[in-house]
Amino acid sequence: MKAIKCKDLNKRYYRMNALNDLSFSIEENKIVGVIGRNGAGKTTMLKIIAGLLKEKSGIVEVYGRKPFNNLFVSANTIYIDDAMNFPTALTLKEILEEGKRFYHHWDHDLALSLFDYFGFDSRQHHNELSKGKESTFNMIVGLASRSPLTIFDEPTTGMDAAVRKDFYRALLKDYLAHPRTILLSTHHLEEMEDLLEEVLVIHEGSLRLHMSMDDLKEYGLGLTGKRDVVDSFLIEKEILWKKEQAFDTCYVVVKNDFTDHEYRRMQEAGIQISPVKANDLCIYLTEPQHGKGSVDDVFDRSTDV
Amino acid sequence: MIIVAFLPVLILLAVFIALSLLIKKSSRFGFARGKTGLWMLIGYSVLLVGSTIVFLVLPIGSTELRGQENDRDAEQKSQQFYEAVHEGKVDDMEEWRIHEWSFPFNDEQIVLQVLENDVNGVNIFVEHTDELTETVEAFYYQTPLTVNGYEVEEKYMPAVVLGATTLSIYPGETLNLKYKMFGTEFPFRLFGEENGYAWGRTTVSHWNGSALYIRVPEGLDVVADQNAYTEVNPS
Amino acid sequence: MSLIEVQTSEIVKKQIGYKWKSYTGVFTSLVVIQLLGLLFSLNGSGSMGSGRTGYDVNITYYTADIVVGFTIFWGFLTAFLLTTKAYREDDFAFVTNRKTSTLSTIAFLFVLCVIGAVTALLSSFTLKLFAYFILPGEEMLLTQGVGNGSAWLLGMVATILIIFLFSSLGYLAGMIVQLNKMLVIILPVVVIGLMILLYRGGFPVQVYFFEFFFEESNAWLFTLKTLSATTIFYALAVLVSNRLEVKQ
Numbered sequence: 001m002k003a004i005k006c007k008d009l010n011k012r013y014y015r016m017n018a019l020n021d022l023s024f025s026i027e028e029n030k031i032v033g034v035i036g037r038n039g040a041g042k043t044t045m046l047k048i049i050a051g052l053l054k055e056k057s058g059i060v061e062v063y064g065r066k067p068f069n070n071l072f073v074s075a076n077t078i079y080i081d082d083a084m085n086f087p088t089a090l091t092l093k094e095i096l097e098e099g100k101r102f103y104h105h106w107d108h109d110l111a112l113s114l115f116d117y118f119g120f121d122s123r124q125h126h127n128e129l130s131k132g133k134e135s136t137f138n139m140i141v142g143l144a145s146r147s148p149l150t151i152f153d154e155p156t157t158g159m160d161a162a163v164r165k166d167f168y169r170a171l172l173k174d175y176l177a178h179p180r181t182i183l184l185s186t187h188h189l190e191e192m193e194d195l196l197e198e199v200l201v202i203h204e205g206s207l208r209l210h211m212s213m214d215d216l217k218e219y220g221l222g223l224t225g226k227r228d229v230v231d232s233f234l235i236e237k238e239i240l241w242k243k244e245q246a247f248d249t250c251y252v253v254v255k256n257d258f259t260d261h262e263y264r265r266m267q268e269a270g271i272q273i274s275p276v277k278a279n280d281l282c283i284y285l286t287e288p289q290h291g292k293g294s295v296d297d298v299f300d301r302s303t304d305v
Numbered sequence: 306m307i308i309v310a311f312l313p314v315l316i317l318l319a320v321f322i323a324l325s326l327l328i329k330k331s332s333r334f335g336f337a338r339g340k341t342g343l344w345m346l347i348g349y350s351v352l353l354v355g356s357t358i359v360f361l362v363l364p365i366g367s368t369e370l371r372g373q374e375n376d377r378d379a380e381q382k383s384q385q386f387y388e389a390v391h392e393g394k395v396d397d398m399e400e401w402r403i404h405e406w407s408f409p410f411n412d413e414q415i416v417l418q419v420l421e422n423d424v425n426g427v428n429i430f431v432e433h434t435d436e437l438t439e440t441v442e443a444f445y446y447q448t449p450l451t452v453n454g455y456e457v458e459e460k461y462m463p464a465v466v467l468g469a470t471t472l473s474i475y476p477g478e479t480l481n482l483k484y485k486m487f488g489t490e491f492p493f494r495l496f497g498e499e500n501g502y503a504w505g506r507t508t509v510s511h512w513n514g515s516a517l518y519i520r521v522p523e524g525l526d527v528v529a530d531q532n533a534y535t536e537v538n539p540s
Numbered sequence: 541m542s543l544i545e546v547q548t549s550e551i552v553k554k555q556i557g558y559k560w561k562s563y564t565g566v567f568t569s570l571v572v573i574q575l576l577g578l579l580f581s582l583n584g585s586g587s588m589g590s591g592r593t594g595y596d597v598n599i600t601y602y603t604a605d606i607v608v609g610f611t612i613f614w615g616f617l618t619a620f621l622l623t624t625k626a627y628r629e630d631d632f633a634f635v636t637n638r639k640t641s642t643l644s645t646i647a648f649l650f651v652l653c654v655i656g657a658v659t660a661l662l663s664s665f666t667l668k669l670f671a672y673f674i675l676p677g678e679e680m681l682l683t684q685g686v687g688n689g690s691a692w693l694l695g696m697v698a699t700i701l702i703i704f705l706f707s708s709l710g711y712l713a714g715m716i717v718q719l720n721k722m723l724v725i726i727l728p729v730v731v732i733g734l735m736i737l738l739y740r741g742g743f744p745v746q747v748y749f750f751e752f753f754f755e756e757s758n759a760w761l762f763t764l765k766t767l768s769a770t771t772i773f774y775a776l777a778v779l780v781s782n783r784l785e786v787k788q
Contacts, residue, residue: 051637052632063543069637069638069639070637071546071548071551071635071636071637071639071640072543072545072546074635074636074637075544075545075546075551075635076543076544084633085626085629085630085632085633086630086633087561087562087563087630087633089340089342089561089562089563089564089565090561090562094561098558098561098634099634101554101557101558102551102554102558102634102635103634103635104544104546105542105544148542148543148544313580313606313609313610314613316576317573317576317610317613317614317617318617320569320572320573320576321569321573321614321617324565324568324569324572325565325569325621340564341564341568342564342565342566342567342568342571343564343567345567345568345571346564346567346570346571346655348571349571349574349575349659350659352666353659353662353663353665353666354662356662356665356666356669357662357665357666359669360665360668360669361665363672427593450595450597452597452599457595461593461594461595462594476594477594479594479595479596480594480595480596481596481598482595482596482597482598483598483599483600484597484598484599484600485599485600485602485671485672485675486599486600486601486602487601487602487603487668487671488585488601488602488603488605489603489664489695490603490604490605490608490660490661490664490695490699491603491605491608491754492608492661492695492696492698492699492702493691493692493694493695493698495695495698495754495756495757495759495762496694496698496757496758496759496762515593515594
């Protein structure tokens, strides 16, 4: 059984399309990264999967059931984001105890150990925490719940690098011990490369790419060289990103489906071939279609006037 | 007027909104932090239960209202009373006697001076009797005043003073009675009469009667304003 | 991880416990509002002066009617408050769906109404004790009409039902307002405006409302009326809430 299945998923907020015919499916017990720019629809998609929002049209199924307003999905899913609304009356310890009451797979020992490790005070309240501490605490709840489907929406907001690293390790260790489906949306793909098995790249409400992490690492190829020389190799190739550089050279990112023969010819033609990091690739893939160019252009333009 | 009627509601609304904002936002400042609400409720409940026990144990007791029935009784009594007064049946009135005065007097004429005020008027009755010689007697009668069927124990009394030839009657001091009355809350009054009483239904008896009954010797000339007294001739 | 099937009743029970622990703020407002009511009640619910020959009688009446009234209002406001997004989202931190969330909120509100009713009626003893010892007045008369326990129980049930009825109204109003924040202003204007219009047109709906419920002297009919009205209001609220999404 697929853990998540989406087909032609649509969601609108007033006049804005948040999701556009999004289709994908995810196998059980995978760690999947959800990558996309701000406003790409990641959060909307994750909330629909968690059953917190209702889809406008299309099919969405979590363990074969429609998630919206579904108790079964709610019992088997936990959705963690940086705006978790825990009651202010409860202390952090009490929130963990509530988690224990609600989630059948809850591992209270793990929760308490992490709680101590990250230096929480049991008498503290959730709304007294700093941003990073809050994220850390939410992460503990998400891990300890051991929900068959665990969704982290930008879990590392505000965390410092050390805590982020701890988080990735804790997540990986707990996942290996207790495999389950984990969805992670993040802006720190480079940190999570070793953690993720699959990546979903969301762009402007639809699926841009869905592949394994290993494939993604080899998906793109960076070519640097004289413009006309490089261009001659780009016929019938999928150009992902192109940047003009000084002295008639350019840097082009292409989908890596070159044959060995082509490789050799490019090297002979003096083109520098470099791998493209997954993180950079994702940035290139999600470049806005309209208004090409980088933020530099904004400043260049203003100096012209 | 409308604003006054809605004032409690507005006050409540303001208090409630202020409280819920405080509770939601202020846990950083210690007020309503965590379990404060629960502890407040526990403390408050202790106060309530404690006072309930004290109240029930105290001899304040729970006495039933006797109201209406007693009122009818009082009406009858005061009618009897007035009949007895008008007919001079002194013996019948014995139970209502509050005070009596007796003065030696041997003049042929007595002036009756009534210093009245509007509030505390007293009905004066004069009887000439041959049972008395050289003596003037005065009796003050009053049927009991009841509030909700409870007899008021403090008694009002005019002052009667004999001068050289004048019998002066002064109104007594008005008795200020302050009562606290406890009603039942309206949910108890919802069903039927017998479960509770609205405070509007309490009664101060309208039927308390009073009279100053003066007996003078036969032949004594009583000088007074017209209508100041009623002459009684017991048959 | 194996998948778990959960029962609605199980989650509702857990949610009630969770709300009891989480929403302790409602008790703060209950206590404050009842103490405020007690303070107002010390002034007496009414007084009567009466003059007789030689007597000037002044009776001040004390009942906890104000406290009960305030508690009814508190029930309305608390239900209204629980429909706001912050409280609804608290539910969705853990396992729930809208059905369990609503059911547990209603059950929790009922528990609150029972607590509110019991404390409001008990506060009458505190009030009387205060009046007895502290306030001036020479003598004390008691109208302890509620002599037997069953009458007291009946009054208690009536109080609970009334507060619960108003809480359902508050819950419905709250849910309607959640649809669109503008309704916070529009709803009262429409309701009060309609009341005034109908009143002008010879149909004083608020009078009928109070007559319908509070001039019912048959306890069974009263229970039936209040409970069915409460059910209708909550059902309407559920219908309205079905248009709401959980988190946005």
